Amino acid sequence: MNKIVGKEYFSENVIKFEVEAPLIAKSRKAGHFVMVKVGAKGERIPLTIADADISKGTITLVVQKMGVSSSKLALLNIGDEITDLVGPLGKATHIENFGTVVCACGGVGTAPMLPIVDALKKAGNKVITVLAARNKDLIILEDQMKQHSDEVIVMTDDGSYGNKGLVTNGVEMVINREKVDMCVTIGPAVMMKFVSMLTKKYDIPTVASLNTIMVDGTGMCGACRVTVGGKVKFVCVDGPEFDAHLVDFDEMLMRLGGYKDIEREEMERFDCHV
């Protein structure tokens, strides 16, 4: 049981939690994640550790409401307990001073990108964050990203805010403008696939943080497996970050869709109860 000691809304669907977890606060590094389970019959879902305060013994999670499990978490308040929380899991992000780094994120990837942007900036990089969404209402964490980035470029599909276009248009704009040494991308698999194709064309090393389906998050089940450079890898222990140019995104996309129908049914049931 881990007590929630802070809750703040970044937007209607994005919530920052501060949670008591002294051991994890002490041992975590940027890029690590935790598995969280809400309720006795809850699902175990992965969430990136956005920040930690060792002296207070707390970690910060930024949650975006997607389906049942993230919504259940979002309903919790200060003083409530998260039933189960375990970590830190995964390999820490490789952070160094690369020079100029473009961080391309959107959708489910925006929250987990925040700590990486922060760490890259602290390591001395020039960080340009490209934040993408379908429309203005879906742009999240813009202010937080601005705090840690040298520049934030907002892209919307319909042009309702920032520049009109896809995340790749934003990244290409930067590439055409200045020398980019490194690219990090987190978001829906399709998005990461196109960012990866683009940066490959320009020969820019690119890291993708893969958000596959997970069950245990400790290397025990293989639900999170992806093919990287022709080899099968477990995202929870070998990742979550990989060389994007080697990732088989088509396979990953296919596997992500696996439980869509069941999840939709569960969400409908959940909505009826709330």
Add this chain to the structure above:
Amino acid sequence: MPNLAEERAQAWREELRNTMKAKERTSLTRVHMPELDAEYRSHNKEEVNLGLTSEMAMLEAKRCLDCANPTCMDGCPVSIYIPKFVKQIEVGDFLGAAKTLKETSALPAVCGRVCPQEKQCEAQCIHVKMKKQPVAIGHLERFAADYERESGNISVPEVAAPNGIKIAVVGSGPAGLSFAGDMAKLGYDVTVFEALHEIGGVLKYGIPEFRLPNVIVDVEIDNLRSMGVKFVTNCIVGKTITLEDLKEDGFEAMFVGSGAGLPRFMSIKGENFVGVMSSNEYLTRVNLMDAASSESDTPVFKGKHVAVIGGGNTAMDSVRTARRLGADRAMIVYRRSEAEMPARLEEIKHAKEEGIEFMNLRNPIEFIGNEQGRVTHMVLQEMELGDPDASGRRSPVEIPGRTETIEVDEVIVSVGVSPNPLIPQTVGGLQISKWGTIMVNQDTMQTDIPMLFAGGDIVRGGATVILAMGDGRKAATAMHEWIQSQQK
């Protein structure tokens, strides 16, 4: 260790032996374990075996000859004092029988249910040499343990006065639990750290409810709690806390029972199609996460044509689970013949009764999927048995050109597990075998790092509950001696 000859010479045993001629005893037929109807049980998770009645148990106990040289004990990896507990059952002293069991086994209700008796104790019973069915030692063991639990008179073992020495245990499977119990008895301050949110290891996330109900395991865990053992769930040693942290916290020694939790795949074409998964994933979803119930947020596929690859207990558990989740065809695909299957005989028998199809001497070589990436078919290579291999089993050889394609919508890969790599990776200075197991002194279970002992599947690779438990007990005895020698 009791003096077997002396105990056997006690008056009550002597008298009991004389109440019936050996010939009469051996001519009795072996008890039949009452079980749920196969059709009924194929649709729920109720325990299949119902347990013996007192009358049945006492009658079965009569079959045991109380041998002067009880060979059955040689077959039991922890040398349970079999004739004594069986004779206690014969005279109706069921609580006494349970106590005898507990002198050697930390989890008799579990072992009575899941030990491969036909390869262990029962294989060595004198009846087998006389071409008769062995005494149903496993059934009797389960009976005595269940009787004790249901009577509410569980004897909490005597615990020595606390000695204040802190001991850490990594993993709460049978190895860790039995180790913890023995150390608590000796007065140590024991804390068990478990990575998952539930205590019990494979007993909880792997072996299904219809074979080993969770309540049975929970009673044992409560027992340990009442002996003062502390449990910390959601804590991964090596990640959440390190060995160094534990030392700083004052832990003086540690036992690693982290198991063999890593699934193996076959590396064949199409293995990453949706619907193809490891038995660990499938069983974890259903057992640990209760995914089949509507209250659970965790999803699970309920395939109609389910193929399970493998012939071990894990494969049987998976295929029988698939049946219970509504599969019309639930199939075992195994590359050797039934005689080579490592699964317990009872599991194979129960699976057949439940309508599981056995496709033996077949090996999958490719999975085929549809446009959405879901598995739809599987190509099987027909095999025949060749010469015996290193394991002594006849090895499967391909019959060239003989393949068949069958329809499947779910495939569960159950071809083995590897040792959990976390402790070997994060603790420097351990000697690791080429299979990734931790190397220990076989007599003491001590590793190259003196304060660190290990046992169970992390040392043996995938083994059995009773072996894991035996390791835990051996390690406890040796660690106690080691700690005492340090203090001198």
